[in-house]
Amino acid sequence: MSDVQCTYCARRCRLSEGGGGYCGMYAAANGPGGPSIVERYPRRYSSLNVNHIESVPFFHFQPGSRTMVLGGAGCNLDCRYCSNAHLARSEPEPLLVYELAPERVVRLTQQHGCHNIAFAINEPSVAVPTLMDVVDCAAAAGLPVGVLTNGYLPAETARLFGQAFAFVNVSIKGWHDAFYARNTGVPSVKPVLRTLEILAEMTHVEVSTPIVQGLNDDDIPAIAGFIRDLNPLIPWHVFRLLPEYKMADAARPNVDVVNAALDGAREILAFVYFGNFVGSQWVSTRCPQCGSTAVKRINLSGCASKAVAYALTVDHRCAACGADLNISGKAVTWHSEDEGTWAMQPARSA
Numbered sequence: 001m002s003d004v005q006c007t008y009c010a011r012r013c014r015l016s017e018g019g020g021g022y023c024g025m026y027a028a029a030n031g032p033g034g035p036s037i038v039e040r041y042p043r044r045y046s047s048l049n050v051n052h053i054e055s056v057p058f059f060h061f062q063p064g065s066r067t068m069v070l071g072g073a074g075c076n077l078d079c080r081y082c083s084n085a086h087l088a089r090s091e092p093e094p095l096l097v098y099e100l101a102p103e104r105v106v107r108l109t110q111q112h113g114c115h116n117i118a119f120a121i122n123e124p125s126v127a128v129p130t131l132m133d134v135v136d137c138a139a140a141a142g143l144p145v146g147v148l149t150n151g152y153l154p155a156e157t158a159r160l161f162g163q164a165f166a167f168v169n170v171s172i173k174g175w176h177d178a179f180y181a182r183n184t185g186v187p188s189v190k191p192v193l194r195t196l197e198i199l200a201e202m203t204h205v206e207v208s209t210p211i212v213q214g215l216n217d218d219d220i221p222a223i224a225g226f227i228r229d230l231n232p233l234i235p236w237h238v239f240r241l242l243p244e245y246k247m248a249d250a251a252r253p254n255v256d257v258v259n260a261a262l263d264g265a266r267e268i269l270a271f272v273y274f275g276n277f278v279g280s281q282w283v284s285t286r287c288p289q290c291g292s293t294a295v296k297r298i299n300l301s302g303c304a305s306k307a308v309a310y311a312l313t314v315d316h317r318c319a320a321c322g323a324d325l326n327i328s329g330k331a332v333t334w335h336s337e338d339e340g341t342w343a344m345q346p347a348r349s350a
């Protein structure tokens with residue numbers, strides 16, 4: 001059988017019957033119409049857990065909601081500082097301990113009272129057919145599905161994500177091709193930027209950037225400018241990255257230094273968040289127009305944030321002045337039966 005080129009991510013690996021792709025998750029198969037791409041481990045997951053959507057992180061999609069977070073194995077990047085390298089760069093098969101039909105994923109989501117589903121532990125482009133089945137099944141149940149992606153995708157996969165997913169967080173890890181070549185195992189940031197351009201036109205997007213001091217903190221102004229040019233209301237999550245894997249000996253970023261570097265970004269973007277350290281003061285949503293707190297969050301530990309109060313209108317605008325906060329979906333509560341009891345102010349029309 002002849003090889004086939006994988007088109008799910010921008011690596012475009014040649015696949016044979018035995019696999020051969022960088023992520024280890026696809027293989028070529030013979031079908032009636034000729035060779036095609038198949039998943040090696042369809043409908044398999046490494047983890048399912050119920051978490052706050054803020055922990056994924058999404059701060060502007062269904063604030064306060066309970067999310068069924070799915071994880072698989074494999075990745076198309078090889079970030080030197082990765083904190084999930086045990087899932088991203090190991091042989092996938094032993095890690096994928098759950099086999100779940102999409103109907104079962106949706107049923108578990110409903111049984112746990114979740115408001116949405118997010119594939120967020122490893123890269124979603126390495127499990128596209130499995131995720132598309134979940135999206136179809138979840139749509140029938142009225143559940144939105146979202147992903148966290150490194151964005152290293154061809155335009156066709158980016159458009160597929162834009163059609164399928166109700167919320168997407170794209171990680172821009174640095175601004176220069178040289179940074180990507182040196183630290184992530186792929187040669188260029190350009191496919192990532194194109195992915196964000198496509199998705200910003202199609203669905204709810206947020207952006208994440210892990211900052212390793214001395215490695216990419218100088219890129220903060222350029223990344224902020226790129227997001228501003230797309231839409232200054234796109235939320236930007238900046239993480240103080242604690243390097244692991246091949247950079248386990250690297251210094252941990254200084255909170256004050258990184259925070260000072262974000263001052264310029266705060267002047268051009270409405271929603272700049274800074275986290276991954278206990279006690280962060282930069283996880284709540286403040287109205288860019290009147291300055292009042294629209295969604296109050298607390299940092300539980302590391303990346304884990306939780307919404308505890310909100311002051312929003314029924315159409316998700318600032319309750320104090322009616323400004324657009326780029327919030328998609330209704331603010332809800334962890335216990336949906338308690339909806340509304342946690343509000344700083346009752347939701348009202350602008």
Ligand code: SF4
Pocket residue numbers: 006007008009010011012013020021022023024025026075076125126
């Ligand atoms: S999804 Fe996997 S197999 Fe396909 S091109 Fe990307 S790394 Fe290669």
